[in-house]
């Protein structure tokens with residue numbers, strides 16, 4: 400039966416393919432009762448799975464490189480201990496004996512009992528062991544699934560599957576963590592559908608960077624769509640059409656061909672400089688997540704990297720963070736790929752919807768933070784982990800010997816933070832000089848993404864070389880809307896007059912101070928905002944490489960001076976979106992119906 404599900408369109412275009420469902424709980428658990436005579440065999444399955452996982456942990460421990468942090472070996476020991484603990488294994492067997500549960504069901508039932516006990520513990524350290532226990536049980540469940548010839552449907556297993564030769568595939572999930580999205584980055588999927596998320600949630604951002612259609616916030620897609628269903632993603636309308644009729648399929652195949660032609664047409668603008676009709680030159684920079692993305696940036700005609708989200712280097716690592724050398728090589732790779740064009744590296748912006756496996760030396764975990772968007776994240780986290788911060792600064796400074804590097808700090812709210820950053824920079828420069836390491840001048844910039852930073856910008860500008868406005872977070876914090884929460888997604892409004900005021904004011908003040916200012920949030924890559932940002936005086940935009948051609952086309956057709964004259968009226972408008980659309984189309988001689 401054909402039906403439709405609606406959500407928030409976050410990456411445009413049409414995708415047609417078969418659904419691959421990724422389980423939100425990492426392993427699907429089969430629940431069934433076993434026959435009386437099968438108890439011993441079922442207990443043997445428990446022991447075999449336990450032994451297989453123990454062997455995996457032992458091998459991992461033996462293979463640890465000599466310079467691996469000692470916490471890693473200690474963590475594996477904790478996992479091994481849990482795996483042999485009678486509270487887990489003995490009681491799991493008891494569920495089988497008493498209730499005749501199958502092994503998987505018995506394990507998950509016992510996990511629930513133990514997890515509740517962990518939750519009630521007073522001691523933070525012991526409470527945090529719950530996550531270790533969950534990881535151990537997940538491994539055991541995966542082993543049981545494999546033993547039955549089933550492939551676990553967690554993100555990592557899905558990536559490993561070889562889908563070559565199958566129909567185009569669309570990924571459907573309740574949610575996809577940014578770290579899992581990174582695994583999908585070079586995968587076979589032609590589109591993404593999730594139940595939760597908003598326009599600027601990181602899942603959405605990564606989907607856009609992959610330039611494939613995606614719809615988030617559908618609330619129920621993963622429950623309604625079945626494995627292998629034929630699905631159309633209409634990434635313009637936010638519609639997911641499940642089991643479409645042949646006529647519907649034909650219509651969408653036609654639209655797909657049209658949008659491919661449009662992309663090919665826009666790609667021809669690659670070498671055309673972004674200059675407005677009245678001769679204003681605009682920099683179009685790229686946002687990247689990994690060094691290899693710099694190649695796509697150059698191909699799309701970017702004139703620099705405006706935002707290297709370095710936190711993605713820190714994900715999918717099972718708790719181990721990259722050291723100075725590894726980071727240096729990654730930054731150097733991006734710098735070399737950009738061939739002399741500037742590369743703006745943002746220090747780790749972890750926390751909130753980008754949790755690390757290991758959030759701090761004390762293993763502070765995301766789920767225990769009351770309000771992660773306002774918690775120990777971004778520069779707050781870096782300043783709380785000074786040796787890690789200095790390690791990242793050293794890696795960034797060392798990369799500056801290979802091309803133009805700019806240092807960008809996320810989530811600054813206090814002048815004292817800038818003072819601490821400058822002190823760390825000084826220390827790092829001294830350390831590098833003492834060690835005979837080469838580096839060159841690195842400009843220092845801050846992200847304007849907290850209203851406090853926008854309000855006190857003139858003060859901040861006295862201490863930094865440039866600013867970059869992170870509209871995704873600026874909107875979130877100005878309007879008090881969680882950017883990843885689909886329940887309030889309708890209130891996440893880039894056209895809100897307060898947002899426009901903060902933007903216009905920040906751009907004007909930075910220009911007046913003679914400092915360069917850029918926007919690197921999603922507004923910069925959406926052609927619907929190109930005119931108003933030009934009208935505010937913005938001359939540097941940073942976005943995913945795939946968005947550069949359509950923003951460039953908009954710039955080539957704009958008259959910056961005429962747009963600027965419309966700005967004062969828009970700032971006092973009650974409905975800036977409607978008035979901007981009307982004013983901009985009129986000034987281009989387009990009549991609106």
Ligand SMILES: C=C(OP(=O)(O)O)C(=O)O
Nearest residue numbers: 848869870871872919920
């Ligand atoms: C670019 C931004 O940062 P993030 O990586 O949090 O989207 C932003 O907030 O606009």
